[in-house]
Amino acid sequence: GAFPKIEGVCVPGNHGRIDKFAHKRTNWDIVLYMGLEKLLRSYKNVTFIMPKNDNDNWLIHEINGHNFLFTHGDMIKMWMNIPFYGLIQRAMRWATSMETDWEYMCTGHFHTANAGFDWNNMEMIMNGCFSSKDDFALEQLGMLSSTKQVVFGVNEKHGITWRYKIKL
Numbered sequence: 001g002a003f004p005k006i007e008g009v010c011v012p013g014n015h016g017r018i019d020k021f022a023h024k025r026t027n028w029d030i031v032l033y034m035g036l037e038k039l040l041r042s043y044k045n046v047t048f049i050m051p052k053n054d055n056d057n058w059l060i061h062e063i064n065g066h067n068f069l070f071t072h073g074d075m076i077k078m079w080m081n082i083p084f085y086g087l088i089q090r091a092m093r094w095a096t097s098m099e100t101d102w103e104y105m106c107t108g109h110f111h112t113a114n115a116g117f118d119w120n121n122m123e124m125i126m127n128g129c130f131s132s133k134d135d136f137a138l139e140q141l142g143m144l145s146s147t148k149q150v151v152f153g154v155n156e157k158h159g160i161t162w163r164y165k166i167k168l
Contacts, residue, residue, distance in 0.1 A: 001045070008036065008048045009061050013072025013109060025054050029072075060100045064154040067100060073107030073126075081141055083110040083126070088119050095122060103159060111137050113148035115163045123160070125150055130168055 016029030030050070037048040051059045058071035079085040091105050104116075105124045113128035128146035137143050152163035 004045055006043075006046045007061075008033070008046070009059070009068075009070050010048055010050045011059060011070050011072050012051075012057050014074035015072075023054075024057055060098065060102050064156045066104065066154055066159045067102040069094065069098075069102040069105045071105070071107055073109030076107070076109070078110070081143075083112070084117070087124050087126075091119065091122050091124060095120075111143065111145040113146045113150055113165050115150050115152075115165055116160070125152070125163075128165075 010029070010033040012024065012027040012029035012033075016027040016032070017024070018026045018028070033048060033050060040046045049059065049061055051057065057075070058069060060067050060069050062068075073083075073087075076083070076086045076090045087105070087107065094105075095102070103122060105122060106127070107124070108127045108129075110126055111129050111134060112126055114124075114126040116123050116125045127150050128148040130147065130149075132145055132147045134145040137145050147168045148165045149168065150163060150165055152160045155161045
């Protein structure tokens with residue numbers, strides 16, 4: 001087929017949490033990921049990658065020889081409703097405290113698509129939402145949600161070589 005290998009990298013976030021006091025793994029995001037994995041199990045070229053540790057809501061995954069840190073991003077705080085300061089601060093701390101090095105950090109959570117910005121040999125990519133109607137974002141943040149998803153290609157030698165924001 002056109003795609004000999006398809007990997008779904010799945011990290012839970014705050015939207016699927018049952019309750020803020022419930023365990024992180026008590027999360028509808030995980031139920032969805034496990035359901036998709038079961039539904040697609042007959043396709044041998046499709047695999048799902050999820051955090052191995054029950055307490056983790058992030059994971060590092062290699063794509064063509066380059067390590068990507070995937071996290072929903074809900075543990076990253078904004079400053080003056082702007083996510084970039086929080087992303088940079090957390091990325092700098094994680095870069096020196098995680099066991100595995102990574103070059104790229106991919107997040108969601110902030111309802112804003114950003115095809116990537118560099119900071120100190122790291123690149124951060126933010127994805128938008130599937131839904132444009134988000135009462136919470138409009139009421140609490142005064143923002144509309146970005147219905148864009150960032151897609152990119154990874155070259156073995158050069159890392160990310162192309163990227164697009166697809167409007168849903």
